Amino acid sequence: MDPVFIAQLLVLGFTFFMLLNSAAVSVYLERKVAGDLQQRFGPNRTGPYGTLQPVADIVKLLFKEELRPKAADAVLFGLAPVLSVTAAFAAFAVVPWGGATTFFGLLPEPIKLQAADVNVAVLVIFAVTSMGVYGIVLAGWSSNSKYSLLGALRSSAQMISYELSYGLALASVLLLGNSLSLTDVVNAQAGTWFGVIPKWFVVFQPLGFVIFMIAGIAETNRAPFDFPEAEQELVAGYHTEYSSFSFACFFLAEYVNMVTVSAVATTLFLGGWHGPFLPEWLGWVWWLIKVFALLYFYIWMRWTLPRYRYDQLMHFGWKVLLPTAVVNLLVTAAAVLYWS
């Protein structure tokens, strides 16, 4: 068989495996950071510094009893967690996590360190994330419980509202990168000015970056926008009736979505795998550092800010964030037109 093809398959498998692991690492990170922010230790019983805590969590979830309410719609109740997890993983497929490499001359031609290089990658991410809402909506509806249904309704309204700003922030970066392919966008950010300031798009688009991160947090239903699962009002929101492995699927999807939003933000605004000091083949180290810095930011936000009120969320999404994103896009387009 063609060695390049096999290598590409291995990269695909590796990406999938590491994405799965990144969810476990994020759960550990979340617990530890939460512990720090609340001045307690966090998990420290399982393994050194509690590093085996994610394993214990997973084992606990898998050995619980799988329950299904009698009045639930059996087909959709089973389908919903699968949809959630599939959408979460599929979005990551087009994100590059390193430059093209031949693995030190092992391969006749360089391969790309990503699952699939699509020439409309940015739109693919947007399309797949917009499919993620179905998992939540179907979970809420099929459970036949009012808490779940309210959670699902809130979630779909929230995701539709913030998707627009998310898309507009993406579009303003595309104007600068002049391409829909993520590899091209990353390569457009290589190099520095005066040897100090990196040519990352966040320098041109500070507002775009802020809009993207806020909309990203809302899209992934994390605090302070975690209305679909507001505990005080909705028990656990859309996954109230789920247990065991199907609950684990929603849990996994949430963390994988966080990783994906962080990875896309890194790729679009923070220069992807480009960075100083390290040689080209170690670019993935920079990529990892940036992604985990953003993940830390995510967790930091969650344990610092209280939840908004629902009308505040809608007000902010439609009357503040969306107009800002439109103006940002217009100004960017005018600037690109003027200087090119």
Place this chain on the structure above:
Amino acid sequence: MDLVLFYVFAAVTVVASLLVIGQRNPMYSVLLLIGSFLGLSGLYVLLDSPFAAVTQIIVYAGAIMVLFLFVVMLLNAPREDPPLRTTLPVSIGGRPLRVGAILGLLFLAEMAWAVWRVPARAIGGDAQTVDTVSSVRQIGVELFTTHAFAFEVTSVLILVAMVGAVVLAKRNL
């Protein structure tokens, strides 16, 4: 390989579309319609037009169908009313059904006319035309030069629909 994929996607599209109208539960109808859109976007990919495929998913499967689901969930109508069928042989449905049937026939005729017209152009077109369609830049240029009028008219149409919806929903502004 392409041929096999074509039959798979085509089968998904056709079967899902047929099942949409065969469902009693509107929730399942919406989901099957999404399945049909996904099959359609697969066909676009096979036609070397990834842009059309992705927009199909973003606009229809991702945005419009979420609103459909929203409405179905809010109305909380798990099942369609069956009595329509029992009155059917007596009066052949009544006025709404007759209007619907006429519109349906009209649409069928239009589709037949469109399908009958297309092959003369599509089969005659060479590989170059297919290639240009896949380029996003080309689509943009075409949309804002050749088809600029249609584009603007569509935007006015959508604006009118939006204003209409607001007026209907909020009678005393």
